[in-house]
Amino acid sequence: MTKPLKLVSDPPEAPPGVVASAVYVGGRRVAEIPIEDVGEWSKKPGHVVWIGLHEPGLDLLRRVQREFNLHDLSIEDALKAHQRPKLEQYGEALFIVARTAQMLDGRIAFGETHLFVGHGYVVSVRHGASTSYTPVRERCEADQKAFSEGEDFILYVILDFIVDNYMPVIETIQAEVEAIEDCILAETTTSTQVPRLYQLRRDLLRLRNAAVPLVEVCRRLEQPGLPGIDPAMSPLFRDVSDHIRRVQEEIESLREVLAFAFETSLMTGQAQQTEITRKLAAWAAILAVPTAVAGVYGMNFQHMPELNWRYGYALVLAVILAVCGWLYWRFRRNGWL
Template identity: 55%
Template structure:
């Protein structure tokens, strides 16, 4: 069945056998009452038929199954009797943009079912890591839940590292005043992606806090430090996202400031040249009024004197504006 990417029975931290969905009732007939035995099933975008089989075998709640089939849920933790249902958001960097997916986890006595939707890294690495540490896997179903959560949260760090490198390059172009319209558009895209990352990861802090409380089924006191570690990673991701968003905000403010300064410089330059050009314009306008009694009008040296006066005044104005930094 194409949607089933992994299905195996574990006993005391070791893999006992692989099992098909159709044989769940036979392979898992010892679950529970035999301690330390559980089945771990991994599904990728399963259809209703596969989910119905899993639901019938493990008695999963209708509302949780509906959420797992439809996806598009916010991160959360819900308890249905002695079983847990978790919704986690995953993130991957594809073609320079952050793509999000969802992972739903059903965990109860004798079973763990992970359901992946959308953009998400395969959990084969998580399964292999757990199988290489049978002592930890012997903790049971809750260790699998921890391992998947830890893997999802840790996968945010490479994404943020790549975004941080790009943001540093954008910030460098801003301060070198080499930004283009495409750079400004990319800054707004990054701000939106970072906000989406924050919305995806921030609720996991509360999920971890609830996992560490004694009122949550399946979780013993000895495994609570593991979820405290996941919570610490969540806080680090949130802090990194907030820092990057502040950098982008500062870059936008700096770009706006530089644009304002350039505009002021252009306005001063225009004002300086307008003042210089006003001198010949005013003199020419006065002498163009065709009055008979005007200074030096009938003198042979009147024309060159007026021109010399214009050039002298314009030269003095140009020197003063240049000295003041307006030109």
């Protein structure tokens, strides 16, 4: 006997870790359902169950596993949340791992999204730094015609949302790099900017490692034969691949700019040190003249040159000033002072 639908206006209280658990028919949300009923609803023709989880515990994942008969290895991967982006097929179910990224306190914070996709259901599991998928759900519900395509459309919009969120991270880093470049070209580099350049370059490398493997994931999704994936969705997954390649190009371009800025900052620092060394050497040469003359007259010999001459002291000072002045003029002319 079919269980009565529970109205959206009176949803069941979600357990910890469950963001949303809803069933859709023809792209329209018809009910909020408890985890214990999702398996039964997903088997109904034309029904799609979409469950959103956030950092669930093992007990919750086991409950979801029992409902959809998910593989043990995929549950183990979804619990640990330290996976490389990939797509695995376990029977009639797909397990997909994607890395998410967002800026937090000037650093790129990475998270993970694990997706279980099968006939009549999609389970999204978020870990770490990740934007809520509520806007994705709202976007799908607003486009009921496209949403009626089923679980493969949900998979597409989630992957597209993840990839689109890479761009604000890149734009934020790009703005900071441009500001640092202006400081370097203006020769106002601070001691904290060089480590920051290295830090940004390392973060961009991690972002590239998180984004680029999704190209292979989307390539496999484009190929026919995967359960729950309609071949008509291939252009959409190809579009996601194009976005990832654009992200990759932006990352490579930024890393080159950072490498240039890093080298330029080092060269600027070396040039500033060389300039300071030149000035010190020039002043040392100028001060060596009075030091040498004073050293001669400080030797306490009985017969000193010009010792008893009335104008000897003035003449020595005049010679010292003249030589120092000539040296200063020469160094200034050569750009050392």
